Amino acid sequence: MKKILVCGANPAWQKVLVFPELKNGKVNRAQKVLSFASGKGINFVRAVKNYKKAGAELVQFTAGVNGDRLKNGLDTENIIHHDIQLADGETRICSTCIDCKNKLMTELIEPSPELTAADIEKFKNKVFAETGNFDAFAICGTMPANAPNDIYLDLTLKALAENKYVLADMIFNLAPVLEASDGKVLLKINADELAEFTKIDSVTDALRMIDKKYDTACAAITDGPGKAYLLFKHRIFEYELVELDNVVNAIGCGDTASAVLLSEFMEKADALEAFRMALGCASANCLSLKCAEYDIDFARKYAEKITVREL
Numbered sequence: 239m240k241k242i243l244v245c246g247a248n249p250a251w252q253k254v255l256v257f258p259e260l261k262n263g264k265v266n267r268a269q270k271v272l273s274f275a276s277g278k279g280i281n282f283v284r285a286v287k288n289y290k291k292a293g294a295e296l297v298q299f300t301a302g303v304n305g306d307r308l309k310n311g312l313d314t315e316n317i318i319h320h321d322i323q324l325a326d327g328e329t330r331i332c333s334t335c336i337d338c339k340n341k342l343m344t345e346l347i348e349p350s351p352e353l354t355a356a357d358i359e360k361f362k363n364k365v366f367a368e369t370g371n372f373d374a375f376a377i378c379g380t381m382p383a384n385a386p387n388d389i390y391l392d393l394t395l396k397a398l399a400e401n402k403y404v405l406a407d408m409i410f411n412l413a414p415v416l417e418a419s420d421g422k423v424l425l426k427i428n429a430d431e432l433a434e435f436t437k438i439d440s441v442t443d444a445l446r447m448i449d450k451k452y453d454t455a456c457a458a459i460t461d462g463p464g465k466a467y468l469l470f471k472h473r474i475f476e477y478e479l480v481e482l483d484n485v486v487n488a489i490g491c492g493d494t495a496s497a498v499l500l501s502e503f504m505e506k507a508d509a510l511e512a513f514r515m516a517l518g519c520a521s522a523n524c525l526s527l528k529c530a531e532y533d534i535d536f537a538r539k540y541a542e543k544i545t546v547r548e549l
Contacts, residue, residue, distance in 0.1 A: 240504050242286060242294040242405075243372040245365060245393060246279010247381045248350055250332040251304045251311075254487060254527050260337035260344065268335075272527045275311035276332060278379030278407060281493035283317050285530035289519065292501040295320065295372075297365055299382065301351045302328035320368065322361045327351025334489050343488060350382040358385060365393050374403040374504055378493065380410055387411045391418065398422055403455065403504060407496045409435045416452040423454050424503060426496045429461040442549055445469040456509035458516070460495055462488065466517055470509040474549045477517055480540065482524055490529025495520040497530070515541050 252275070255268040279296050286294040296317065300309060301324035308329055312319050330348040337344070369375060375397035377390055390406075391414040397404050398418060405424045406415055409431045416423060425448070429441055438444040441459055448457050449469055457469040466477040495516040502512030518541025522532035 240292045240373040241371070242292055242374045242376055242500060242504075243365065243368055243397075244279050244283050244286075244294050244296045244376045244378060245390075246277055246282065246296050246298045246378045247361065247385070248330075248379055249275065249277035249280050249298045249300065249308055250330045250347070251308050252276030252332050252334065252529065254334045254336065254489075256336045256338065256527075259339040260335055260342070266335075270527075274528055275308045275315070275317075276490070276529050278493050279376075280308075280312070280317070281490045281530040282376055282378045282407070282497045284315065285490075285494040285497035285519065285523075285532075286501055287315075287317065288530065288532060289498050289501050289534065292373075292504060294318075294376075294497070295368070297361065297368065298322070299324055299351070299353065299357065299361065300329050301326070304329040304331060320364055322357060322364065324351050324353070324357055334487065336487060341485070345489070352384050353382050358389065362389065362392060366396055369396055369400055369402065372402065374405065374500055376405040376407065376496065376500060377415075378407050378496065380408065388414070391415055394418055394423070403500070405496055405500045407492070416448070416454060419453050419455070421453050421455055423452075424500060424509070425454050425457040426492075426499055427459065428492055429459055429464070432459050441467050442474055445474050449474075455503070456513075458495070458499055458509070458513050460492055460517070460520070462491075466513070468509060468513045475510060475513075476547050476549055477514065478545045478547075479517060479521060480543045482521055485524045487527050487529070488524050491520040491523050494523045494530050494532060510546070514544050514546060517541065517544055 256270040498516040522537040
């Protein structure tokens with residue numbers, strides 16, 4: 239089984255609170271709460287673990303009591319994690335508030351703890367030391383605010399030098415990462431992030447720009463329940479999803495899609511079908527309160543219903 243090293247530098251202790259209705263300016267009492275380790279990197283690893291076609295391990299920063307709680311949660315799930323423990327601060331808490339009546343989700347995210355130069359050096363050294371033991375590298379989400387701009391490029395160059403595929407699910411200093419790609423970087427971001435990165439509102443026009451400027455393995459773009467798009471081998475494909483009933487929690491869908499896309503791509507190097515299955519698993523994730531937890535049988539059946547056409 240192939241293995242993925244996951245850079246999930248900015249984890250969170252997640253609380254999902256379910257309300258019959260969420261009213262601004264009022265006292266709101268949750269009818270249900272679920273707490274677990276989360277953040278884009280953790281969700282990615284959990285989704286890989288659930289998919290069972292690859293293994294994955296996580297490198298992350300942790301801090302304080304929340305960090306200890308998060309590490310204990312990962313141990314309970316048998317998720318392997320390599321931690322850079324910070325001397326000060328607390329791992330952030332992310333609270334997802336679900337309004338059942340209006341079918342809305344609101345996220346409240348605490349600030350991340352600040353890093354020192356020594357913390358950053360420890361993180362890079364850990365990734366550098368581990369890269370050779372893995373078949374691919376995934377960059378998931380933001381770095382804490384005071385991280386240097388070149389850190390993701392440094393990690394990418396290390397992985398590419400060892401001929402590894404790199405999945406980039408972030409836009410933090412993304413351009414240098416794509417410039418270094420040489421056909422080995424899989425880009426997986428959402429439509430809003432694509433527009434922010436390219437300054438182009440049209441998804442297809444933005445993908446054409448990426449195709450002209452960068453040599454990516456593929457570029458996969460999600461947009462919640464809307465149409466998804468894939469740039470692969472200089473061709474653009476549109477994926478039309480089937481509407482889901484009884485959506486429970488959509489947080490973690492993008493992370494699930496990234497995890498399954500890379501898991502499948504490492505096996506067959508076929509992004510066209512890999513992205514279809516990734517969208518199936520991401521959609522199945524919507525039916526669970528816990529991020530990156532999904533029914534694989536439902537995901538397969540849903541994926542078969544996704545229509546794909548070349549633009």
